[in-house]
Amino acid sequence: MLRCSVVGATSFTGNELIRILARHPHVKVGTLTTRSEERIRARDVVPTLGKANDLVIEKFDFRKVLRNSDVVFITLPHTLAMNIAGDFYKHDKIVIDLSADFRLRHAKIYEQWYGERHEQKKLLKFAVYGLPEIYREQIKHANLIANPGCYPTGAVLGLYPLLKNDLIQRDSIIIDSKSGASGAGRKLSMGTQFCEVDENFAAYKVNRHQHAPEMEPTLSEIAAEKINITFVPHLLPVNRGILSTIYVKRKSGVKKDKLAKAFQAFADAEPFVRFLGVDRFPALKNVQFTNFCDIGVSVDDKSNQVIVITAIDNLLKGASGQAIQNMNIRLGFAEEAGLLSL
Numbered sequence: 001m002l003r004c005s006v007v008g009a010t011s012f013t014g015n016e017l018i019r020i021l022a023r024h025p026h027v028k029v030g031t032l033t034t035r036s037e038e039r040i041r042a043r044d045v046v047p048t049l050g051k052a053n054d055l056v057i058e059k060f061d062f063r064k065v066l067r068n069s070d071v072v073f074i075t076l077p078h079t080l081a082m083n084i085a086g087d088f089y090k091h092d093k094i095v096i097d098l099s100a101d102f103r104l105r106h107a108k109i110y111e112q113w114y115g116e117r118h119e120q121k122k123l124l125k126f127a128v129y130g131l132p133e134i135y136r137e138q139i140k141h142a143n144l145i146a147n148p149g150c151y152p153t154g155a156v157l158g159l160y161p162l163l164k165n166d167l168i169q170r171d172s173i174i175i176d177s178k179s180g181a182s183g184a185g186r187k188l189s190m191g192t193q194f195c196e197v198d199e200n201f202a203a204y205k206v207n208r209h210q211h212a213p214e215m216e217p218t219l220s221e222i223a224a225e226k227i228n229i230t231f232v233p234h235l236l237p238v239n240r241g242i243l244s245t246i247y248v249k250r251k252s253g254v255k256k257d258k259l260a261k262a263f264q265a266f267a268d269a270e271p272f273v274r275f276l277g278v279d280r281f282p283a284l285k286n287v288q289f290t291n292f293c294d295i296g297v298s299v300d301d302k303s304n305q306v307i308v309i310t311a312i313d314n315l316l317k318g319a320s321g322q323a324i325q326n327m328n329i330r331l332g333f334a335e336e337a338g339l340l341s342l
Contacts, residue, residue: 008074027332030065176232290313
């Protein structure tokens with residue numbers, strides 16, 4: 001069996017990776033690491049492992065992870081992941097990075113949005129953006145996979161059938177997204193403390209969220225022309241999930257039926273996309289603890305306004321579940337392996 005290690009295993013996404021890998025039929029867990037000096041029993045942070053599980057999360061040791069790994073998942077914060085990812089990649093390991101450090105193809109854009117110098121610029125050209133529904137063929141041959149951000153996953157999947165089939169006007173895309181508090185990670189910040197989030201709802205990083213420059217190149221590639229978006233994220237007083245409401249205008253002469261067929265064909269071809277239909281809409285409770293992206297659509301015949309609503313679990317399809325999906329594709333496993341009945 002292949003060995004999979006998690007660098008940054010005490011993060012929310014690291015916990016989810018442990019939970020999935022421990023029950024995956026084709027792999028075994030190699031080394032689990034943390035930046036802390038303290039050794040932690042994995043079952044203490046992932047209770048579903050059961051009381052007999054003996055996995056331990058220990059201080060990061062590059063050589064130990066290298067010896068015990070065929071695949072390395074990295075769940076470190078942005079800017080901290082790039083050098084570690086680069087080191088494992090240079091030692092011929094398959095690296096799946098859940099940070100943003102290899103998602104953007106140009107170092108200058110990364111440095112503009114993340115405020116740090118990119119120290120692995122030469123590796124950017126080898127990184128494949130790990131959105132399986134769009135880049136599956138490239139993922140099959142990649143040893144450096146940049147797992148997408150949570151907001152881009154739901155938004156891009158909601159727009160893909162419309163752009164791919166040239167069904168909408170491309171100059172007025174508005175993406176209005178709401179995320180659970182776990183999207184901010186475990187790092188302590190005032191804005192995600194219980195007393196700030198509970199009984200509250202607010203927009204943040206309006207016109208300056210770091211996921212916007214991740215969405216636009218992907219959407220532009222799908223459309224084969226430059227796409228600009230308006231993106232507004234909000235923080236929901238819930239633990240997990242992202243609901244995105246996307247506003248676009250259909251092209252003249254495009255019938256509602258054609259839109260519905262495009263979404264249905266997309267869902268039929270993808271194991272983790274579910275199209276609910278016209279005027280049926282997703283809810284967070286139906287995607288939480290799953291790797292699915294649910295999609296619903298509505299069309300206003302008078303204004304030609306198309307409203308697409310998508311829902312994902314930000315920790316699974318928006319992070320760790322998608323990382324496992326990428327691993328399955330890369331290693332030739334069934335794409336759903338380890339990802340059903342989560």
